[in-house]
Amino acid sequence: MVISKEKQTLLSKIATSDQHGENSPYFDGWKAYDQDPFHPTENPDGVIQMGLAENQLSHDLIEKWIMENPESSICTNEGLHLFKDIANFQDYHGMPEFRKAIATFMGKARGSRVTFDPDRIVMGGGATGASESLMFCLADPGDGFLVPTPYYPAFDRDLRWRTGMQLVPVVCTSSNNFKITKQALETAYKNAIESNIKIKGLIIANPSNPLGTTMDKETLKTLMRFINDKDIHLVCDEIYAATVFNTPDFISISEVLQEMERDPTIQINPELVHIIYSLSKDMGLPGFRVGILYSYNDGVVSSARKMSSFGLISTQTQHFLASILSDEVFVESFLSENSRRLAKRHKVFTQGLEEDGITCLASNAALYVWMDLRSLLKKPTFDEEMKLWRLIINDVKLNVSPGSSFRCEEPGWFRVCFANIDEQTVQIALNRIHIFVKKGKENEAMATKKKRNKPWSKDLRLTFSSRFYDETMMMSPRIMSPHSPFALSPLVQARN
Numbered sequence: 276m277v278i279s280k281e282k283q284t285l286l287s288k289i290a291t292s293d294q295h296g297e298n299s300p301y302f303d304g305w306k307a308y309d310q311d312p313f314h315p316t317e318n319p320d321g322v323i324q325m326g327l328a329e330n331q332l333s334h335d336l337i338e339k340w341i342m343e344n345p346e347s348s349i350c351t352n353e354g355l356h357l358f359k360d361i362a363n364f365q366d367y368h369g370m371p372e373f374r375k376a377i378a379t380f381m382g383k384a385r386g387s388r389v390t391f392d393p394d395r396i397v398m399g400g401g402a403t404g405a406s407e408s409l410m411f412c413l414a415d416p417g418d419g420f421l422v423p424t425p426y427y428p429a430f431d432r433d434l435r436w437r438t439g440m441q442l443v444p445v446v447c448t449s450s451n452n453f454k455i456t457k458q459a460l461e462t463a464y465k466n467a468i469e470s471n472i473k474i475k476g477l478i479i480a481n482p483s484n485p486l487g488t489t490m491d492k493e494t495l496k497t498l499m500r501f502i503n504d505k506d507i508h509l510v511c512d513e514i515y516a517a518t519v520f521n522t523p524d525f526i527s528i529s530e531v532l533q534e535m536e537r538d539p540t541i542q543i544n545p546e547l548v549h550i551i552y553s554l555s556k557d558m559g560l561p562g563f564r565v566g567i568l569y570s571y572n573d574g575v576v577s578s579a580r581k582m583s584s585f586g587l588i589s590t591q592t593q594h595f596l597a598s599i600l601s602d603e604v605f606v607e608s609f610l611s612e613n614s615r616r617l618a619k620r621h622k623v624f625t626q627g628l629e630e631d632g633i634t635c636l637a638s639n640a641a642l643y644v645w646m647d648l649r650s651l652l653k654k655p656t657f658d659e660e661m662k663l664w665r666l667i668i669n670d671v672k673l674n675v676s677p678g679s680s681f682r683c684e685e686p687g688w689f690r691v692c693f694a695n696i697d698e699q700t701v702q703i704a705l706n707r708i709h710i711f712v713k714k715g716k717e718n719e720a721m722a723t724k725k726k727r728n729k730p731w732s733k734d735l736r737l738t739f740s741s742r743f744y745d746e747t748m749m750m751s752p753r754i755m756s757p758h759s760p761f762a763l764s765p766l767v768q769a770r771n
């Protein structure tokens with residue numbers, strides 16, 4: 276819906292601003308899927324959703340536990356006797372059993388090498404709500420937070436849209452697999468100060484979104500020294516802490532903080548460290564909207580708890596999660612089996628890509644891969660990246676996310692999610708990619724032989740025509756509704 280300029284004057288600055296980030300290709304891809312969603316029988320030629328970082332590989336394990344523990348829900352005969360207590364108002368500190376269960380689970384998700392205090396658990400409406408509450412606690416409008424690139428596109432929405440704070444990129448490159456360096460931090464900090472931006476902290480995602488990698492201990496120690504030297508905050512998004520399926524193991528900032536505090540030669544201020552967590556990824560429960568802020572700063576805990584009244588987790592959800600997370604046998608089994616399934620899916624998908632000569636950044640965590648398609652671009656520009664992205668969306672019918680939407684400095688990288696679809700759909704997606712690559716090579720060879728260009732060959736090393744899918748009975752082009760906001764997007768309408 277487009278708001279007219281006349282009506283905009285009746286709304287607030289936040290309501291009429293374009294800082295939400297919704298106009299990013301990251302969200303445009305979702306709109307393409309919404310208009311033409313793939314279904315194996317009802318719409319086999321539709322767009323396959325590979326832009327959603329969601330874990331649907333282990334729902335059966337939770338479903339089985341629910342069947343065996345009906346008392347965990349107040350909507351069953353076995354749990355109905357608790358209805359009155361659960362339905363009544365609960366303090367926004369959160370139910371004690373819930374906070375205790377979350378704290379214990381956070382420890383298990385980090386290899387039981389560190390413990391968490393239930394009294395420092397603050398609830399939020401998903402990681403989004405918890406993150407924004409933390410920004411309200413730490414920053415005033417105009418203040419800046421450093422954030423390494425590439426970074427999660429929705430940080431613009433979650434962290435800065437309503438708070439008015441700024442995100443200052445710390446440029447990381449593929450030359451060292453996008454690792455954060457002290458030099459890059461210092462350069463970004465210096466540039467921000469020269470631009471009169473007051474830097475209040477550093478934000479990291481570990482495991483990384485979109486890289487799918489974990490940070491080593493030395494890097495985390497470097498970050499700790501940096502923020503202590505500058506006397507700024509360190510916000511660690513650790514929502515994929517238990518979504519690790521290969522070596523090396525995940526190392527939490529809490530573990531590093533604990534180790535550095537014990538070293539008498541190092542002066543560390545724990546009050547500068549804050550962790551964002553949720554159950555959306557590690558348990559595959561994004562719809563439950565369980566966000567957690569864990570801070571080592573008493574003032575932040577106190578203030579954020581007051582703010583949490585605007586985004587509480589329902590008591591029914593707290594009750595259920597306290598029950599399932601308190602089952603230590605189940606938790607251990609779930610984390611182990613979930614990791615095994617993720618490893619298997621990751622292997623199947625990356626090996627399938629490699630058969631077509633497509634590589635990904637080596638990764639060991641999360642629900643996606645950082646796919647390298649730089650070789651498909653004739654020129655290393657973001658315009659070329661957008662052309663390739665439009666081909667993949669419109670003709671190959673895969674919703675993947677271009678690196679530019681993650682503020683990547685190098686054109687040609689794409690984030691591709693692999694855990695939100697079933698095995699059959701994964702194979703269909705790989706087959707579409709195979710056909711795309713094969714046809715591209717054929718067109719390129721033909722163009723070379725005949726000394727003339729085929730459509731798109733002036734701009735891309737791979738070429739493709741949607742008619743090819745008709746010929747192979749893989750897909751038929753669909754026309755989007757003229758009322759669709761995505762159909763009007765110049766990113767999709769452009770075909771040159």
